[in-house]
Amino acid sequence: MNSMKWLTEDEQATWRAFLHATTLLEDHLDRQLQRDAAMPHMYYALLSTLSETPGRRMRMTELAECTKITRSRLSHAVARLERNGWLRRENCPSDRRGQVAVLTDAGYEEVVRTAPGHVAAVRAALFDRLTPEQTRRLGEISRIIAEGLHQPEGADLPWLR
Incomplete structure (x- = not known):
């Protein structure tokens, strides 16, 4: 007998x-x-993400895990962002094999320049369409879903608070 619990029509x-x-x-x-x-x-x-971290820096492995990007994809992205002058890589002082991604001043300025348009797009696409109660419920539901899925050990993700 098949014990699979299929989604209901509403689900x-x-x-x-x-x-x-x-x-x-x-x-x-x-x-x-x-x-x-x-x-x-x-x-x-x-x-x-880097603009919100202490010293605007994070280990590459932690950045990949936090943003849910594969290490190879992250490496490619960081290379492009380095060419733009927005990031630089440094060797990790506590682990010779590790690297740290550092947001440069130019990268921080790019986040500051770009953030208002991005926030306006998020607001128009999402929050302007919801009531305050729907926004609260969406946040609650999103946190429940995220908490039920894999998180890196010890990750401090402020949006889950």
């Missing part, structure tokens, strides 16, 4: 709506950042 509709909305949102934000800053959303996420 299937909710799943597909969620998947469709998140795909459209990611595409919308990627197009906005390509247009306004000539960078994909993933690159902005790296710069933004």
Whole structure:
């Protein structure tokens, strides 16, 4: 006997709506950042993440885990961001094999320049469409989902608080 618990009709509709909305949102934000800053959303996420860390620096392995990017993809992204002068790599003082990604002053200025347009795109696509109660519930639901999925050991992700 098959013990598989299939999605109900309502669950299937909710799943597909969620998947469709998140795909459209990611595409919308990627197009906005390509247009306004000539960078994909993933690159902005790296710069933004580093802009919020102490010393604007993070070990490459931790940055890859925190942003859910493979190490090879991260290495490629960092190389491009280095060519733009927005990041630099340094050797990790505590581990000779490790490297640290450091947001440069020019990279920080790019985040500051790009952030208002990005925030406006997020606001228009998401928060302007929701009531305060829906926003609160979306945050609660998102945190529950994220907490149920794998997180790096000891990661301090402020958006999960």
